[in-house]
Amino acid sequence: MKHVYGWLLLTPAAILLVGFTHFPAAATLWDSLFSTGTVVRPSRFVALGNYASLADDPIFWQVLGNNLWFALGTIPTSMAIALLMAIWVNDRLPARALVRMAYFTPTVLPMIAVANLWLFFYTPQIGLIDQLNAWLFGLPSHNWLGDPNTVLACTMVMVIWKEAGFFMIFYLAALQSLAPELEEAAKMEGASRWYFFRRVTFPLLMPTTLFVMVNATINSFKLVDHLFILTKGGPDNASSLLLYYIYQVAFSFFDTTYASTLTVILLLLLAGLALVQFQLVEKRVHYR
Amino acid sequence: MSPAGRRAPLLETAAAWLLALLWLSPLLYAFWAAFHPVEYATRFDPLAPLTLANFAKAWTYAPFPRHFLNTVLLVTMILGAQLVLCTLAGYAFARFEFAGRDIAFGLVLVQLLIMPEVLIVENYRIMSRLGLVDTILGIGLPYMASAFGIFLLRQTFKTVPRELEDAARVEGCSFIGVLWRVYVPLARPTYLAYGLVSVSYHWNNFLWPLIVTNSIETRPLTVGLAIFGAPESGVDWGVISAGTLMAVSPLLVAFLLFQRQFMQSFMQAGIK
Numbered sequence: 001m002k003h004v005y006g007w008l009l010l011t012p013a014a015i016l017l018v019g020f021t022h023f024p025a026a027a028t029l030w031d032s033l034f035s036t037g038t039v040v041r042p043s044r045f046v047a048l049g050n051y052a053s054l055a056d057d058p059i060f061w062q063v064l065g066n067n068l069w070f071a072l073g074t075i076p077t078s079m080a081i082a083l084l085m086a087i088w089v090n091d092r093l094p095a096r097a098l099v100r101m102a103y104f105t106p107t108v109l110p111m112i113a114v115a116n117l118w119l120f121f122y123t124p125q126i127g128l129i130d131q132l133n134a135w136l137f138g139l140p141s142h143n144w145l146g147d148p149n150t151v152l153a154c155t156m157v158m159v160i161w162k163e164a165g166f167f168m169i170f171y172l173a174a175l176q177s178l179a180p181e182l183e184e185a186a187k188m189e190g191a192s193r194w195y196f197f198r199r200v201t202f203p204l205l206m207p208t209t210l211f212v213m214v215n216a217t218i219n220s221f222k223l224v225d226h227l228f229i230l231t232k233g234g235p236d237n238a239s240s241l242l243l244y245y246i247y248q249v250a251f252s253f254f255d256t257t258y259a260s261t262l263t264v265i266l267l268l269l270l271a272g273l274a275l276v277q278f279q280l281v282e283k284r285v286h287y288r
Numbered sequence: 289m290s291p292a293g294r295r296a297p298l299l300e301t302a303a304a305w306l307l308a309l310l311w312l313s314p315l316l317y318a319f320w321a322a323f324h325p326v327e328y329a330t331r332f333d334p335l336a337p338l339t340l341a342n343f344a345k346a347w348t349y350a351p352f353p354r355h356f357l358n359t360v361l362l363v364t365m366i367l368g369a370q371l372v373l374c375t376l377a378g379y380a381f382a383r384f385e386f387a388g389r390d391i392a393f394g395l396v397l398v399q400l401l402i403m404p405e406v407l408i409v410e411n412y413r414i415m416s417r418l419g420l421v422d423t424i425l426g427i428g429l430p431y432m433a434s435a436f437g438i439f440l441l442r443q444t445f446k447t448v449p450r451e452l453e454d455a456a457r458v459e460g461c462s463f464i465g466v467l468w469r470v471y472v473p474l475a476r477p478t479y480l481a482y483g484l485v486s487v488s489y490h491w492n493n494f495l496w497p498l499i500v501t502n503s504i505e506t507r508p509l510t511v512g513l514a515i516f517g518a519p520e521s522g523v524d525w526g527v528i529s530a531g532t533l534m535a536v537s538p539l540l541v542a543f544l545l546f547q548r549q550f551m552q553s554f555m556q557a558g559i560k
Contacts, residue, residue, distance in 0.1 A: 002384050002385055002386060003384075003386040003387055004386075005380075005384055005386075005463060006380045006384030006385070006386030006389065007380075007386055009376040009377060009379055009380035009384065010376070010377050010380045010381075010386075010392065012372075012373050012376065012377075012433070013373040013374065013376065013377035013396075013433040013438060014377070014392070014433070015433075016373070016429065016430075016432050016433035017395070017396060017399060017433045017435070019414070020404055020407075020411055020414070020429065020430035020433075021398060021399045021402055021404070021407070021430075022395065022398065023410075023414075024407040024410035024411050024414060025398075025402055025407060025410075027410045027413075028407060028409065028410050031409075031410070084307075085304075085307070088300060088303070088304035088307075089304070091300070093301055093304055094301060095305075097547070098308070099304055099305065099308040100547075100551075101544070101547055102308035102309070102311050102312045103307075103308060103311055104547070104550075104551060105311070105312065105315065105540070105543070106311065106314075106315075107554065108488060108492075108536075108539055108540065108543045108550065109315075109492070109536050109539075109540070110491070110492030110493075110494065110510050110513075110535070110536065111492070111494065112492075112494050112510045112513050112514050112517070113510075113513060113532045113535060113536045114314075115517075116513065116517040116528055116529075116532045117314050117315070117317070117318050117529070117532060118314065119517070120321075120525055120528075120529075121314070126329075128317065161311070161314070164311075165311070166554065166558070169551050169554060169555045169558075170555060170558060170559075173555060211559075215558060218401070222403065222405060222406070224495065225494040225495060225510075228494070228498070228514055229514060229517055243405075243406070243495075246408065246409070247408060247495070247499070250408065250409045250412075251408075251412075251499060256409055256413075259409045260409055260410070263406065263407065263408075263409055263410075266406060267402065267406065270401050270402065270406070271401070274401045
């Protein structure tokens with residue numbers, strides 16, 4: 001009877017999970033082996049043909065590189081800021097709750113709203129950054145989002161602002177679980193604050209750091225909403241990311257099988273990261 | 289967030305405040321732009337006249353009431369379905385030994401990694417086959433069986449002492465009765481945490497709703513906001529700020545009121 005009840009309880013969720021996760025994932029793989037059909041030329045089996053054209057597609061390599069730079073540019077910086085925030089907020093600080101709230105607020109905003117606000121900062125001439133630059137330093141106007149050299153960095157600054165407060169709460173929880181005796185002992189030994197941080201706190205926070213890093217990397221592949229507002233991936237795909245390129249290929253160029261091929265690559269990347277994550281979780285157990 | 293902790297040196301206090309101000313400034317600036325006429329957009333004159341005209345314009349330029357309604361419908365529908373489906377599945381995984389349970393659980397966890405927005409191409413195809421393109425149900429359906437919810441409730445249900453269940457059984461409760469009378473009430477904090485994360489996530493979600501909707505009647509706030517805020521719409525800055533603030537205000541107010549619950553829930557969601 002237990003078998004029947006167990007499966008009965010599971011069935012509604014299982015149908016939806018299979019229908020919208022497992023089946024589409026398998027269908028993606030299958031579709032990537034076919035050419036996209038048109039009115040004149042029906043879809044046909046091309047084996048790994050799509051993967052061959054992917055290897056020759058400069059835009060694919062460009063967006064993949066962008067994804068890499070995007071991850072490298074946002075994750076370490078926002079984690080460093082997050083750690084600093086957590087250390088401050090963990091201290092007895094006047095108006096601590098207010099400060100913590102200020103750090104965390106960007107996390108609850110939708111990426112679209114954030115991009116709407118930041119768009120104006122980056123607008124040439126009338127935008128806030130250009131106005132401040134002209135007023136403070138007398139610098140000429142710059143088209144921040146229109147210049148391939150600055151556009152990706154601009155989106156990174158925005159994402160760092162959005163993410164740091166989220167990572168802060170993990171560090172804060174980890175800091176609060178550290179034994180207060182450690183710090184008292186260090187004080188008695190006359191260790192400086194920096195020395196204590198470098199030799200005691202930071203190593204003890206290592207599991208948290210690794211955990212946040214892997215999660216942030218996985219998440220960085222899903223962060224594309226801002227591109228719809230700020231740049232549409234441009235200029236010349238300089239700010240585009242893999243998932244945004246998939247969207248364009250599927251819904252602007254209507255090349256669905258090629259979009260499936262790109263999705264397979266994205267799934268492989270995510271699966272690889274999940275393996276890393278799994279290893280970390282296994283390791284974390286030994287720390288406790 | 290214990291009262292313990294070292295008293296911060298003055299310099300660090302100042303730095304922490306400065307960073308807090310810097311972090312709030314984009315939002316503070318949005319308030320400035322929204323409540324002032326456009327000619328004061330970058331002129332920070334404390335005596336600048338205040339106005340609500342930007343909000344009035346934003347409200348009429350885009351069908352905000354409809355977008356609000358759609359988002360509320362969407363968020364409620366998803367959360368309602370998630371609570372039912374995840375409770376049942378979480379209960380099955382926590383308390384029933386059935387054939388293939390461990391494999392099934394592993395397959396559920398796959399969704400933690402492959403969120404529906406990664407499979408946009410195929411999920412769109414499925415929705416068009418089901419005739420659910422441009423419906424609110426079509427936006428919500430892929431999210432209803434949430435691996436995160438199932439996982440969270442399974443963990444919570446596992447901590448419920450077996451004796452409570454046995455006692456309820458002796459009283460004559462059916463297995464659904466046990467779930468409803470024993471497990472669900474004890475998991476209330478988990479439901480609250482999960483609910484906050486789910487509502488925030490779907491209030492803010494954009495990519496999948498954008499793909500699957502194409503009319504005002506179904507578009508949620510984020511999609512409406514993206515169309516409204518796009519540079520080519522030619523709407524002026526104060527109006528965009530006002531519209532953006534309107535769209536985020538319900539969640540922002542909820543966050544300001546229940547800060548601690550929000551942070552704890554988001555952390556649980558992150559740790560999984």
